[in-house]
Amino acid sequence: MTDDAVPDLRASDTDRERVAEVLRDALAEGRLDMAEFEERLEATYQARTYGELAPITRDLPVSDVAAPPAVSLRKGPQPAGSWAGRIVGGEGTSTWAVAVMSGFQRKGRWTVPRRFTCFAFWGGGELDLREANFADGEVVISCVAIMGGMNIIVPPGVEVDVRGIGIMGGFDDGETGIPGDPGAPRVVVTGFAFWGGVGVERKLTREERKLAKLERKRVREEERRARLERRQARDEERRARRELHGGDLHGDREDRRGHLGH
Structure with missing residues (x-):
């Protein structure tokens, strides 16, 4: 986000996707953990203006994300995405x-x-x-x-x-x-x-319908990831139980062998 960008200018779906791509790269590089990634991704898809998008990647290394054209807030027409700009x-x-x-x-x-x-x-x-x-x-x-x-x-x-x-x-x-x-x-x-x-x-406008569709997709991905994590946790728990019971049985056999030797 450039310093001379208009914070009230409406962001497009393309702008939001650019920010989301930066967040995915940051997650892959270990700059963000999963909780931070999910929180910022949710804020990205809910953002309506460049001013709301800017803080999301401010602490990440990115050169050109969602930079709008420089427009004065005091001269000429207001940003078309705001109500003030539409009157x-x-x-x-x-x-x-x-x-x-x-x-x-x-x-x-x-x-x-x-x-x-x-x-x-x-x-x-x-x-x-x-x-x-x-x-x-x-x-x-x-x-x-x-x-x-x-x-x-x-x-x-x-x-x-x-x-x-x-x-x-x-x-x-x-x-x-x-x-x-x-x-x-x-x-x-x-x-x-x-x-x-x-x-x-x-x-809703076409852009808002697209945003709602992206939000539904994000929710489905989160639900799918949560189901996968729960399944992995159950598998880990079963594996740990098998190892524990297997270790106990092995220890009992060794004890019995020791008693017979005496």
Whole structure:
């Protein structure tokens, strides 16, 4: 980790794997024992930022692990991985979307405006906010769905407030009331649904799903290693018992031979 790196910049799966490789090398070289290795490996896969990764290998000989580009925290845009860096101000990438017997989609890196309006008639649309930036700390998404549907995907940590009205249709308000992370944006979903519906769901990003998969893999490896260690311990115990009993029997035979000789 370089001294001018931004500690709040989000780390990638590749960055975490680089740190994990350094830890494996340190274990093989005897610089870390198994307990230290497991503790640091767990911290590696749980790390979200470069600032959390840096201390893990600070006392190990490594030249270039997870070094991000130097970015100022006071000038220009904030790191895209932090909530502060995702509330960028200004105008949105687009302010409306329409689907008439068709569909629309907004996903990936885009900026949600302070107010976004979407309309669907015999069609549907999807707004994916998981990787989006936000023009303000609170954005309003107004949806009108007539014999159609819309789906809004928000990342974990974002507060959602659903206020829409449905007639022979509905607005999914299952995500309403869940507290957001400090500094996270607030998404207000409002509008009208007639013979249609508007759904709101919370999903992890692709990177977070990969991290969860790596964590499950790490847990399985630890369980497998623990089972192997228990099996080895049982084998050692049985071997010790056989040697002990074999030694006792040999000693008894020698004693009996001595008594007969007398």
